[in-house]
Amino acid sequence: MLTHLTYGLLPTSLLALLTVLPVGSAWSIFEPRQSKEKPLNQVLASQKSLSTYYELVKQYPDILLQLPSYDGVTLVAPNNDAFDKFHDWDPQNKSLVTNLLEYHILQGTVSTASVPVGVSTFAKTLLNDKKYANVSEGQQMLINKGGDDVVVFTSGLGSRSTVVEPDLAFTGGLVQIVDTLMVPPARLEPTTRDAYKDLQSFLGALYAADLVSEFADATDVTILAPRNSAFQLVAGTLEDLDKKALANILRYHLIPNQVLSSTEFQNGTNLTTANDAIPDLTLHVTRAGNNVYFNSAQMLQPDILIANGVVHIIDAVLNPDARAATPDPAIGTQAPVFPVTGTKTAVGTKAPVPFTSDFPCTVDCPISTASSEPTGSADGAATTTTTGLRLSSSKGFAARCTGVPAQAGAAAAAAMLVGAVGMEFVGLV
Structure with a gap:
């Protein structure tokens, strides 16, 4: 079940979303499970290679209102080099960016250590736009790990995104930094x-x-x-x-x-x-x-x-x-x-x-x-x-x-x- 809050009550910044919500609310996944875990905004801000991604998340904070309130989430975060490959796009296009960000959020916490070697595993995302997700419970992507322990996310049109910085913990799940944007599957x-x-x-x-x-x-x-x-x-x-x-x-x-x-x-x-x-x-x-x-x-x-x-x-x-x-x-x-x-x-x-x-x-x-x-x-x-x-x-x-x-x-x-x-x-x- 996805939790939705009233749009008119949206906080004006991602920092507000991640730091002021009370314990026991729908946002309790952002509360620390262990004292060593940091809020998401601190984790993203600490990674210089994620500055483009972090700015997009702050620009569209309503994406976070869809995060499940159970089992945590996994953010597949493209690094700056990934966005540099992505020419001629408009970050002000809300529909485009929303679909892109939703497809980069996995339902549940997925650590690279838990991915089996040599086995393709489907993982559901938060993308539900019927244009790209005419499937039940969110569009999927594939996770593979090779014998060298390199983890790759495969998405639409055969796009492959390699994890370059794994398992960054925050108080609600994990961040996996990848080198290429994932592609919402086409028709x-x-x-x-x-x-x-x-x-x-x-x-x-x-x-x-x-x-x-x-x-x-x-x-x-x-x-x-x-x-x-x-x-x-x-x-x-x-x-x-x-x-x-x-x-x-x-x-x-x-x-x-x-x-x-x-x-x-x-x-x-x-x-x-x-x-x-x-x-x-x-x-x-x-x-x-x-x-x-x-x-x-x-x-x-x-x-x-x-x-x-x-x-x-x-x-x-x-x-x-x-x-x-x-x-x-x-x-x-x-x-x-x-x-x-x-x-x-x-x-x-x-x-x-x-x-x-x-x-x-x-x-x-x-x-x-x-x-x-x-x-x-x-x-x-x-x-x-x-x-x-x-x-x-x-x-x-x-x-x-x-x-x-x-x-x-x-x-x-x-x-x-x-x-x-x-x-x-x-x-x-």
């Missing part, structure tokens, strides 16, 4: 179109089947998204299907009403999907070592945050008519569950990326150019097949389809150039 469309280009075929197929709204607007979803090469392998089969048949296949990739991290998939369990065309249809989970399979499709890249849940990239298109397919973990590539037809001109990664022609068209937009060369995904990992971007104003090219409006497409590209801090946050949408 499914720009995430799959611009940040993770290896999912463009999947997005195009959703447009072809009129399912974008069903996938992108629902609350609390887990999406298993096949990469481009999975669609290239069976493009001839899928592109020949009518809209209803294609929709039935794609709904088999949507797990509704649950946001499941990669660590929550338990071996031998069966998941209910959005495909209700076949009675008692489920998706079988197999864990073999570090590998996770859905039927026989392997998870390749887990835990991509979107506004309404999470996306996991898989290596094959799931077939509801082949729900009995099981993996052989001893081999690298599983038997296909659709006829391998490619396209009329080529098969596999040399085939044109299918379904991208189903993107909505705009007058001035980036152009997709097929490529079989591996390129980086949003987190820097290599992907099998992706597309390059060229501006439609470039010589020799006409406007084509993108899947997002031209302004949003340009905004996403700009966002990644300044450290992937979200499209709205570069002032382009």
Whole structure:
């Protein structure tokens, strides 16, 4: 439960908020639990690297009125260098700054020592704006710790924020200083179109089947998204299907009403999907070592945050008519569950990326150019097949389809150039 106080009674400074509230009030989390703990304002003021963040918190003290009155909080505080990467933004934009600050406050006290090594852990934040948090109880981010004990927070568009100064205690929780701003997750469309280009075929197929709204607007979803090469392998089969048949296949990739991290998939369990065309249809989970399979499709890249849940990239298109397919973990590539037809001109990664022609068209937009060369995904990992971007104003090219409006497409590209801090946050949408 979040505690809200009357806006008209807001104190005029953060110092007032943190030092004059009585014991037993809704603000009791700011009362010292131990004498050695300092008030938050003293902790922030003592860190020269947090001067920009501290000024923002003082400028928008009403953010603190939302702090839970139980279990403490964790402030993920970007240092000055993090803000220096964040060009062309307006600190007077209350909506922007409010969303940003709320996304940097975790529900509960999270110490770096408590983070398990090698395990992705979801943590809920105070961000509840439906534009970025169409999920229950606050938008999430991921916490990971490597073997070197370095803790990284992963947020929207694959942005990674490394903890550079851990576990600064104050009388209500902890402050974790990071080197990069966390990005409130974007909607499914720009995430799959611009940040993770290896999912463009999947997005195009959703447009072809009129399912974008069903996938992108629902609350609390887990999406298993096949990469481009999975669609290239069976493009001839899928592109020949009518809209209803294609929709039935794609709904088999949507797990509704649950946001499941990669660590929550338990071996031998069966998941209910959005495909209700076949009675008692489920998706079988197999864990073999570090590998996770859905039927026989392997998870390749887990835990991509979107506004309404999470996306996991898989290596094959799931077939509801082949729900009995099981993996052989001893081999690298599983038997296909659709006829391998490619396209009329080529098969596999040399085939044109299918379904991208189903993107909505705009007058001035980036152009997709097929490529079989591996390129980086949003987190820097290599992907099998992706597309390059060229501006439609470039010589020799006409406007084509993108899947997002031209302004949003340009905004996403700009966002990644300044450290992937979200499209709205570069002032382009």
